[in-house]
Amino acid sequence: MDQSAFAAALLDPSLPLPAGVTCARGEPDATRFSVYRNNVVASLSRALGERFPVVRRLVGDEFFNGMARAFLTVSLPRSPLIFAYGDTFPDFVAGFAPAAALPYLADTARLEANWTRAYHAADATPLPVERLLAIAPERLAGIRLLLHPAVALARSDFAIGTIWQAHQAEVVGSVIVAASESVLVTRPTFDVRVHVVPPADGVFADSVLRGETLGEAAATAFARHPDFDFGHALLGLASLGAFADSPLQGDPA
Amino acid sequence: MNAITPSTSLLPARAGLGLKPEHVGEILDTEPDVGFFEVHAENYMGDGGAPHRALGEIVARYPLSLHGVGLSIGAERPLDTAHLARLRALIDRYRPRSFSEHLAWSTHESGFLNDLLPLPYTESTLRRVADNVDQVQQAVGRQMLLENPSTYILFEDSTIHEIDFLERVAARTGCGLLLDVNNVMVSAVNHRADPFAYIDRFPVERVGEIHLAGYDETMDGAGDRLLIDAHGSPVSDDVSALYRHTIDRAGPLPTLIEWDNDVPAFPVLLAEAARAEAVLDSAKSWRDARLARRA
Known part of the structure; x- marks a missing residue:
């Protein structure tokens, strides 16, 4: 099994299942693989939602999860320290065209990013x-x-x-x-x-x-x-x- | 292989709970009789602030189990040495009775995927995992426990049974094992295996800790039962029965209730711990009675 192919398929549902994936019936099953896809997307979206709760309230859960998904597809966490995930999210929000009607959204995200950094600071x-x-x-x-x-x-x-x-x-x-x-x-x-x-x-x-x-x-x-x-x-x-x-x-x- | 001090069972053979920030105040106020607390290592890798203050207060009162979720021991890429250094610092600071991680991978060149992903069980992955476990134990200066995963898929190129894989890694590295009984149930149902047979074959003498949790249930593409390791509900009846079977076979072992999502009020967790503790108590009295007969 090639973990690069596995990771790519996790992040892009349009890709076929990675070669060599099977189940007890002896055949690949997309529903089973999608559990991993959902885990990655849902857990990272949840992490962003916990770090940016005001942004989430401002746009609503559905919009926020769509924005989080667009972000995580291009910016996975660089480390396993999930509380630090999203340092670049405010910049992403600033350039996220569907949110352009809320020009204060990115700066609100900057404030929330500062809040978490302060919480964990020395x-x-x-x-x-x-x-x-x-x-x-x-x-x-x-x-x-x-x-x-x-x-x-x-x-x-x-x-x-x-x-x-x-x-x-x-x-x-x-x-x-x-x-x-x-x-x-x-x-x-x-x-x-x-x-x-x-x-x-x-x-x-x-x-x-x-x-x-x-x-x-x-x-x-x-x-x-x-x-x-x-x-x-x-x-x-x-x-x-x-x-x-x-x-x-x-x-x- | 350098000598690693064996310390498989330094946690008390009691029920423990995952520590949640929203419960810390109540725990410190009421000091409930809980066998130990477990935390995810990565949540305490900030420089300072409330998380470290809380953990310092907890370790002054309770035994601590440190459970990593970010080492990616099963990854094809090398271990992250900066992360190992952070783990070492955390272990030196809080002196946990146990340190455990997963037989899984989560990092890739593109970043950290924040899920415990499965790997095929082959001679080549076994070498890699054992090398990584060696490296972890050297870096943190102590024995680790390696946890059996919950999985939703299988790999065509797997050639080694999961239990043999874990046992061979443990035999080669001297690591202990963490037996997650909910994971056993989830994987057994998902792959049409017998969870009781799994427990009967498992090298329980290497187990330093047990995990229990609740699962969710759905169906796969063909309508077969598909259990999801969800950590968001009470331990189910079938997992409780499997747990009793495990303790009957292995004797009393430190047992953690994992409840990480939709975290309930603290008394709900205490009640879950009490259920596990009752199983441990009956095993202890049975063991004591047997010892008394022998004396």
């Missing part, structure tokens, strides 16, 4: 806000803070944080989707937290998460949002758990 103590407050203001600009392993940001032209929050309830109220939102995911201890941050703080957080110094990130935010409040944004990010505890420049020796 444990780390968040940087206490008092440590930041102890630093002389003139030294802050040159600092790069160590990011918490769980922190992630999703920025969207749509209200993905509000959409996500609304779909945590059994009954979903109406949501005005056409409002840009930046959504920060953190996990200070074991519970994943989802926060919509102000637009200027979102620009700042995006720069900080890309590894810019606090001064560079503040300049970027200020250029886009003249009302940007550096101190408020920095303390806000720290209090939400965006940074990990570590020795800082300016700490008392």
Whole structure:
């Protein structure tokens, strides 16, 4: 038996059964082989549905399973760590023509992907806000803070944080989707937290998460949002758990 | 063949349950009398967070069985050494009483197929599986148990009976066996074999753990009964009878209730465990009585 032919037939129902497959009657039986086909497709679709529950609710089970099937046919998991399956699903959703009527779907998927990564991220103590407050203001600009392993940001032209929050309830109220939102995911201890941050703080957080110094990130935010409040944004990010505890420049020796 | 410490039965000969995240709080609050808990290794291969915290709390209170579903021991391609390293780290961290995997394959060049796929039983696949089991045991530094599969198809080129295949792998590598009694029933019905004869031939002295689960039933293309290994319902009456037959023959063995889909409230699982425990208890009292007569 050639496992490549077996795998190909699993993923493409139009292919004939692999050579050498039989049953106790001494003949191949397509119903039996389709049990394996169903297992692969159903288990991977279920895994995606568990990782992207809000996307699934937004489009309904039938549409979601069709989209999942289209995705898994071109993107099988790269490892047996199924909780990590779907890191590229948001990009796939963005290009999935049948979902084009829901332009916020891909960014909602990005937020959900961030949520799972945060859930499984390494444990780390968040940087206490008092440590930041102890630093002389003139030294802050040159600092790069160590990011918490769980922190992630999703920025969207749509209200993905509000959409996500609304779909945590059994009954979903109406949501005005056409409002840009930046959504920060953190996990200070074991519970994943989802926060919509102000637009200027979102620009700042995006720069900080890309590894810019606090001064560079503040300049970027200020250029886009003249009302940007550096101190408020920095303390806000720290209090939400965006940074990990570590020795800082300016700490008392 | 390097020496692997034999440790076939370090789990207690009691009923155990699969650990589900939604039950962890209730288990830690009520500390029910469960013989052991089993987890799928791959679910605990994240870097941190709630899964590891929960597992740490469980192993502080209960014996742990680690059950892999992603090694792909039957694959034509080489084992994934990064995955072996993750397994080793998990075993070193949580010190499970037992580590088990499947006689199946699930990885291919195109990716991980997330199902336990069947392989033909030939001299060539036997060599490959035994080499892989050797490699696993060396990599994780301990004995593993190899589980008999549930299958829906047969292969024309199979030349070795499944039991002989498993026994020869075990004899060559020193691995133990995990006897999934539900899988025996599923495969026997699907391939028109006698499940009781299978148990009577099985090398029970190599068995370190038993699995029980519920199956679904459908029909194949010719209208023949086709059982599906579904893990989403109580253990059926025929599998319970086969289990009693197994314990009568093998004596009390650690027995896991597998219920992975449509997971019910925890008390439902406890009731399933109690049913298995009753079978184990009667076997233990029968054994004790026999020993007392002999004394």
